[in-house]
Amino acid sequence: MVSEQKIADVSFESLLRIFTIPEGPDSTLTQIEEGLSKNLNQFLREHIVAEEKPLHEIEKDFSSAVIPEQPAFVSDHTEHLLDTLVSHSVHTSSPSFIGHMTSALPYFLMPLSKIMIALNQNLVKIETSKAFTPLERQVLGMLHKLIYGESEPFYSRWMHSANHSLGAFCSGGTIANITALWVARNNALKAQGDFLGVEKEGLFKAMKHYGYEGLAVLVSERGHYSLKKAADVLGIGQQGLVAVKTDSHNRICPEDLKAKFAQLKENKIKPFAVIGVAGTTETGNVDPLREIAQICQQESCHFHVDAAWGGATLMSAKYRSLLDGVELADSVTIDAHKQLYIPMGAGMVLFKQPDAMKSIEHHAQYILRKGSKDLGSHTLEGSRSGMAMLVYAAMHIISRPGYELLINQSIEKARYFADLIKQQDDFELVSEPELCLLTYRYVPKYVRNALVIASTEQTTEIHNLLNELTKVIQKKQRETGLSFVSRTQLNPIQWTLRDTIVFRVVLANPLTTTDVLSSVLEEQRDIAKTAPNLMARLEQVSHEILQTKDQK
């Protein structure tokens, strides 16, 4: 029965070996693995080269679309991966990589990940996951309790109930948000009379049945870009994502939210969800959740909170009040791979009501039979890995007070950095940290002086030059490889909504020290000097402005 065929150097017997027998103790792969086990950060420091290789150069190593006809030895290929891939990957766990929401990971997650991957469970159904199913339901219960704080009887009644679900584990915040809006849409357009519900008859018939001219989701103008994708996928259209005005702290204006509701209803457009953001991606601000919840209640509208990043703050007794009102939300997105320090691929959405997800329930003959506790009947995804195990382990090993320390230090470090920036006469803090995210830019002292008295046109000219300078500094700093901050474009009220390019910093990594922060500013200051043309032009413009004043 076993094929006798031999192709090149491959035989079925040698192939079987790769499924059973590992490499010897001296093999490259074994050594690499040991290095990783011994000291993860040291290993990464040694192997990820700091110097930037241009992308088009890297692409040359990844240019063939042909699947190799010759097998490679495991050790040889591992060396190849080290040289071409690992050495040119991004050192996301470095203490000076403070540009995005990635951080160093607790080392114990590495070996545990190996167990997770070796077990290769499929969480779509109990038959391929067994104990992982109750474990994932418990993790969802823990996050539900963290948000909603229901009583013990609530969880013993619903957490493991076959026909209920406290939420869904998924690959990330985008799928979590789509799931929440999917549930909200289906509940808003549910079966009624002869109409069988949007899930059966589709959006067009639903709109005709309900007599709506359109659907809308209301969200702060600072909402995550992925919500546009969600609106597109769900058939609402990006225009259905209505932007609500924000105040000087990038938070939704409740008055504008109310006005938008009135306006939409006048146009027969049904607003079926409001999204409050708990930690905007660009500025880290939190919408006034309690006020939004009250408006949603009046309007009988689903209230979703996108706390993909900020949700971890609930672990902190000291700072959880920053998310006051989150417990009034109908659904909440949290990414464990952000500030819960879990590897990439651990998103969750939690629903206040255990029966909220009924509107998206799916069954099938060979799996997900009705009445089964299979998780797949309430998830957008099908096959899924046992990632929940890592969240479970981290919750136990770090524990709630441990997470509190991590959250507190990140917020307090951001405040420290904000103070540090304010103390400099050549840096400008653009947005204050509310959680552990802030934005700023480099503005030479003489430019700051000039801006105080500049005319509108002069201000615009300086702004354009500063935008260029920020871009140059950010790019050069990234390429130099010692540290990394990201950049984005804001429209701050203090700069009369001008397009303003800023550095963006997220201080989630517990290994980031105050020294690192000082060095980042120092480096940026130094890089600015390496852009003589821009600096000369800024100096000239500022000089002219200041001279005119002196002459007056």
Added chain:
Amino acid sequence: MVSEQKIADVSFESLLRIFTIPEGPDSTLTQIEEGLSKNLNQFLREHIVAEEKPLHEIEKDFSSAVIPEQPAFVSDHTEHLLDTLVSHSVHTSSPSFIGHMTSALPYFLMPLSKIMIALNQNLVKIETSKAFTPLERQVLGMLHKLIYGESEPFYSRWMHSANHSLGAFCSGGTIANITALWVARNNALKAQGDFLGVEKEGLFKAMKHYGYEGLAVLVSERGHYSLKKAADVLGIGQQGLVAVKTDSHNRICPEDLKAKFAQLKENKIKPFAVIGVAGTTETGNVDPLREIAQICQQESCHFHVDAAWGGATLMSAKYRSLLDGVELADSVTIDAHKQLYIPMGAGMVLFKQPDAMKSIEHHAQYILRKGSKDLGSHTLEGSRSGMAMLVYAAMHIISRPGYELLINQSIEKARYFADLIKQQDDFELVSEPELCLLTYRYVPKYVRNALVIASTEQTTEIHNLLNELTKVIQKKQRETGLSFVSRTQLNPIQWTLRDTIVFRVVLANPLTTTDVLSSVLEEQRDIAKTAPNLMARLEQVSHEILQTKDQK
């Protein structure tokens, strides 16, 4: 700046240690990890207990929704995980676990997974993934070439092009199928005149603009349950998923497909996609892809192939013709975590045209800027792990001919098993294997004799009893823990479409021997004896039928 606060036993200093210093060489976790490294299958055999513990018992270990207030030692918690989770997880890599599409994994993927997780790249953008981005593009290129076989210049032109994408890497087949249908829907309802396209204006306005009364996706009645989810999410509604009749081999009837097209158009319903299945989940059959492609071309309709499971067959020069016509599809789904032997979470969708995904392109200020090569502008998901690395490594280490051997042996093993079943006088093969999946059931010899002459009513009675028996055997076998086959319900033509419960077997695991297959049948035969009531009833009914005949 660092918080001075101490809660219970947690200090910030001790917390920092878990980010930097691993456990000692004698710790439980280190030992477990070594066990896994030395012999994965041995480790799993030793730790996954064969005996079934009822789910409600397991749930007791996962019943608290409270996040612990006390940190656990890593080693203690690891032992806890071994006892409560690992020991009650499913041995998906066991040679006798032949009920689902999971299999043993090549051992070299374990250490490589650890590298992947330690690097913690985020593939949404280059800034957090660097070399992983060209690597993922190359993997997509490889799969594209495997399907479409375009020339070298095609790949050097498009594979790394910023504004193009040969496909999307995602967490699994469901997201891959949704992505394909999303693209197809948006292309069918694209901008025209004043209409800005469904992605902007939503489905309701799109339908009014185009004057359609509904949308439809045509798919075999054997299509995967997840397509219902896709139709629901995308706003088409499950009724929009039109089932096309299948023949005695569970393959779409092209005539019925044509008839369905005509019927839909008469009702002003727009069929915007046809899905051909290459490896149905329940019976493993492949639709006549070439014929479907021709019909789609005539109808100017998007042709998607769901080859989530069967796509790996393209690796086999010997058997790739089973998927003849797949190269005519506009898009194809393949799951690398099925028969490409990659851990859970590696789905892909490939598009024939490099600009097909334009209709779902998304950009944002702080990432995915226009003109960047960020992968996130063409994926439904946002943050994603570097899973593509494992596909890349397996392609190189196993190589195309190695995969061919794996595929060939799985198909040939299924044929062997089918023959074996046919040789038994008390087993009935219900569906022949086309790839490596087959279904069958246990039918005692006297029952088979009786069925030959039974009346319609008698046949129905026997069928109902056999259905019960199949359920009992499958459940008992799973609980006993020596081997696992799954079960599903079919409506085979040879049994005049009666609901027929069958055992379902997928022979993907290269470690499954012919001895294992013989044992599975032997065990099922033995278990049947432990259901005396059912067996007695079957015997009685059969006896009566056979006696009546003898009397005639």
